[in-house]
Amino acid sequence: MKKVWIYKRKGVKGWWVGWYESGKRKTKALPSKALAEHFRQIKYVQLNSDVFTGTVTVDWNQVRNEYEQSTKVAGVVEDSLYEVALTLRHFERLVGKCNSKQITQNAIDKYILKRGNEIKRSTLNKDIRNLKAFVRWCRKNRYVNGETEIRELKEDERPVKSLTNVQIKKLLSTSKPFKALRMRILLALGTGLRRGDIESLRVSDIDFENSYVTTRSKKTRKSMGSRPVPVPIMAELKKYVSGLDAEQEEIFNDNFSRYRWVKIRQKPGLDDFKFHDLRKTFGSVLAQNGVSTAVTQKLLEHSSPDLTNKVYTNVDPVLRHAVDKIPVGDWL
Numbered sequence: 001m002k003k004v005w006i007y008k009r010k011g012v013k014g015w016w017v018g019w020y021e022s023g024k025r026k027t028k029a030l031p032s033k034a035l036a037e038h039f040r041q042i043k044y045v046q047l048n049s050d051v052f053t054g055t056v057t058v059d060w061n062q063v064r065n066e067y068e069q070s071t072k073v074a075g076v077v078e079d080s081l082y083e084v085a086l087t088l089r090h091f092e093r094l095v096g097k098c099n100s101k102q103i104t105q106n107a108i109d110k111y112i113l114k115r116g117n118e119i120k121r122s123t124l125n126k127d128i129r130n131l132k133a134f135v136r137w138c139r140k141n142r143y144v145n146g147e148t149e150i151r152e153l154k155e156d157e158r159p160v161k162s163l164t165n166v167q168i169k170k171l172l173s174t175s176k177p178f179k180a181l182r183m184r185i186l187l188a189l190g191t192g193l194r195r196g197d198i199e200s201l202r203v204s205d206i207d208f209e210n211s212y213v214t215t216r217s218k219k220t221r222k223s224m225g226s227r228p229v230p231v232p233i234m235a236e237l238k239k240y241v242s243g244l245d246a247e248q249e250e251i252f253n254d255n256f257s258r259y260r261w262v263k264i265r266q267k268p269g270l271d272d273f274k275f276h277d278l279r280k281t282f283g284s285v286l287a288q289n290g291v292s293t294a295v296t297q298k299l300l301e302h303s304s305p306d307l308t309n310k311v312y313t314n315v316d317p318v319l320r321h322a323v324d325k326i327p328v329g330d331w332l
Helices: 033-047 060-073 078-094 105-116 121-140 165-174 179-191 195-199 231-242 258-266 276-288 293-300 305-311 316-324
Strands: 004-007 015-021 024-030 212-216 223-228
Touching: 004 033, 015 033, 024 033, 060 078, 060 121, 078 105, 078 121, 105 121, 165 179, 165 258, 179 195, 179 231, 179 258, 179 276, 276 293, 276 316, 293 305
Parallel strands: none
Antiparallel strands: 004 015, 015 024, 212 223
16 A cells, blocks of 8 residues: 655645655645645545545535646636636536535536526537536546536537628728728738737737738637738738837737727628627638638637538538539520
8 A cells, every 4th residue: 555644844834745656756735734635535545546446525615626726737728717617606506516426417417407598508518518527527536436428419500600702892991991900800801810819919920021920829829830811911911010100019009999890890781790700701711712621720720620610611602603513504
């Protein structure tokens, strides 16, 4: 049996857990004795897994706090951390503060049924994904035993919003009085970048000679050192940058004006059109011109081709072109 012990260090706050693993001594610092004792139990079971095969039962607050801490350590972005915490709060509200032993199939099904009465299916699927990751982590850490089946619900497919060439021309025409906003629109249409990533672009990120920009996504933490930009849009960007102050580092030093965005989209009759739909237009235009899903997925920085195809690609013009090839004229 491998031993795990708790001890204090002189002049240092907190408690320490020590153990030997692979012939080396290892330690972990924790803020309280209770947490140290809890971690000692977990590590003891892990080191002696050939002897202990059961689960460790802990209360809801403990397992939730440990999971949220582990997601932070794993480098999960702030928005995702908030969504995870929100899902667990709703689970606590609808099902109760379960200890780890009570996180069963019945508890999960109860949550999905109750939560499904409050929100639409697409939002519920986000909760289900968060819950699935939470249960997987609990099982890995021996807090939950047995298999649980957590599946996302099938959603009704909705048409992808994207602009036609005529609508794009109208939108760019009405945005001419607002140079910064027009430049944002052009970058969204020509690169498919999210608005937050467009806002964070710097002058030093632009390679005017080769028509590239360096991008770093806040949401996915992915970066692209040479993201291609259409030459005509790069020419517009060069004109825009030439009008900035010499000491200005960021391309946009003003805040995105929702009022102006609503104003310019209403003139072409695009009342329900969102700025994010410019990103969908980018993906749709690529698909309509024969660009592969793999390339579109790479440019949109998606984790799966399904997301690219279902949510960001409007192939209606491609379908129309395909149907028009049917020789109906020869039949009639």
